[in-house]
Amino acid sequence: MSDAVEFIDSTPIHVRGGRGGNGAASMRRESHVPRGGPDGGDGGRGGDVVLVAKRGQASLLDIQRNPHRRGDDGGHGSSQRKSGAAGEDAVVTVPIGTVVRTRDGRLLADLTTDGQRFVAAEGGRGGRGNVAFANRHRRVPRFAEYGEEVEERSLQLDLKVIADVGLVGFPSAGKSSLVSRLSAARPRIEAWPFTTLTPHLGMMRAGNRPDGSPIDVVLADVPGLVEGASDGKGLGHRFLRHVERCRVLLHVLDTAPFDPDRDPLVDLAVLRRELVAHDPELAERVEVVVLNKVDLPDGRAMADLVRPRLQDEGWEVFEVSAISGEGLDALRYRLGELVAAARDTDPTATDDGDEPVVITLRESGPDYRIGRDPSGAYAVVGRRIERWVQMLPIDNPDAARYLQGRLRRAGVVSALVDAGARSGDEVVIGEAVFDFQPELDDLPAEERAEILAGEFDDDDPDEVEGDIVVDAVDDAGR
Incomplete structure (x- = not known):
């Protein structure tokens, strides 16, 4: 095992x-x-x-x-x-x-x-x-x-691996070998495709800044990509997300592939197409091309053939051998320069450990809403209001009175009246069901006047002339 x-x-x-x-x-x-x-x-x-x-x-x-x-x-x-x-x-x-x-x-x-x-x-x-x-x-x-x-x-x-340089390429292009030579990482290396099934990180010392401070670069050996990776082919999405945070993309091209029909220029075009299809922002990253396996005669011949064409297209090209070490020092120090420059200009860099400050503005207005449930009852939905009901022993009369006052102060009773709830209607808050009993002051002025008018005795001159009638008329909007 x-x-x-x-x-x-x-x-x-x-x-x-x-x-x-x-x-x-x-x-x-x-x-x-x-x-x-x-x-x-x-x-x-x-x-x-x-x-x-x-x-x-x-x-x-x-x-x-x-x-x-x-x-x-x-x-x-x-x-x-x-x-x-x-x-x-x-x-x-x-x-x-x-x-x-x-x-x-x-x-x-x-x-x-x-x-x-x-x-x-x-x-x-x-x-x-x-x-x-x-x-x-x-x-x-x-x-x-x-x-x-x-x-x-x-x-x-x-998990999205955080690294300065992401090595991307087809399976068996030599990415793991490069990481093992440039850093202390020891990924698994075998002579067949898809040896690497998980990302590997390695720390590389890549020269010094002008002030003498060292430049340490984190390399990410991303498992080999294939055409169609952005659509999920192979293990596409699982691997592609690990290059999203890389500041520099290092395209590792195999100059001596197992398949004689493979072309490094076509491989590069496919890699870039898959990266951009996954995340268009990757097209804005710093990119460098490495022609690997130049220690082999076929690899050297292929590198001599494609290097001028890549340089004519504006690519910065390095010819290296992960086996013999040829060209690795020049690549190491150039990557250090590119990463240092990217860190200086990247506003989202977090090398100092400071966390970004996020300010969240709360929306104004009530933090609850009122609707009707399938049974026709009025439902009050909102975490704060539901928490009040859940935390109180509403079978206790004193607690029930306290809750009623709290709901009135929060505007819930008035909102229920505005939504059409009247005396005797069912109100559901969380898992509790209540019979709605609004007080007179919660009702619209017209309804208050109508209720009060029905209680008057026309034969009693004191009621007709009293303050109650005057108040009712005033509330009706006189």
Whole structure:
């Protein structure tokens, strides 16, 4: 059985934050302290699921083997105003270059620097103890909040190798041999196509800057491409995404291929066509051509034939041999110059480890919406409103009154009236169903006037002349 570590660059992950702890509803009980009042503590917050980019990790294999990750639940509050403990976060390390998306493809995070963090699932809020609900009108609250429940969600993780130079070419063009000679990487090298099935990274010292600081270049040996790779032929999309982040593309052309009908010029045209078909922005990258295997007589003859034609087309061409080492020093230092220049002009470079600042503007207006469900009931949908209902023990009359006031202050009651809800209609919020009972002030002025007018006794001169009639007429828009 092989001891090689399996390379996984794409996998789903199912994440769920920890549930918040319940708040406590308790009363202070001590001798010589009558009517001690509420003293229930708050529940602890549930733990988050956090993805952290880690240098040195090269595969998503651990996540594929264990795709379900969950934060710890928060502890419950208790008497004497003791708060529950916060749940521990579930920290999941991923390789640098991991892209996080929803299952429908929406981008959530791009982890490009060592230590960069992304909260994939937030833990639930801890419920407030009854101490939090005490005020001058509600001196002895006998209810507390439950901890917030959170739902599991599925995300998609894709790894895009981060390198300065990406070596692209047909199978058996000699890319792995070049990386092994230019760096300390030791990819598998065999004398048949498709030896390399996973990207390999190698670090290459490529000279010094004018100030004397060294130029270290990361090389990526990308598995061999074939015609039709952008359409998924071979392992097209899986390999092509690993060149998206490379600053310099190094086209490795085989001057002594196994197939005598192969032409390096045709190979180059096919490679560029597949790259641009995958991502048009790749056409703007710095590109260099390497004619490999010039140590062989046939390779030398082919290089002498195609080099002038490539140079006439404007290509920068290097003739090298990964076996004998011919031309590698010139290639090494030129790649160092190109990478240093690309780093200086690339505004998205993250060599200093600074994370980009992202400002998200929240949309104005209510964070909920009102519609009708299949049964005809009015449904209020919105995370904040649903959380209020889920966290309160609505079978407790005091808690129900508190919730009613909270919904009125948030404008939910008025919005329901505007949507057509009237007394006795069913309202669904989360998993709870209510009978709608709006107060008189929530109704439109015309309906208020009509209701009030029906309560008047025409034979009672005090009611006809009283403030009620005047108020009703004024509310009708006098």
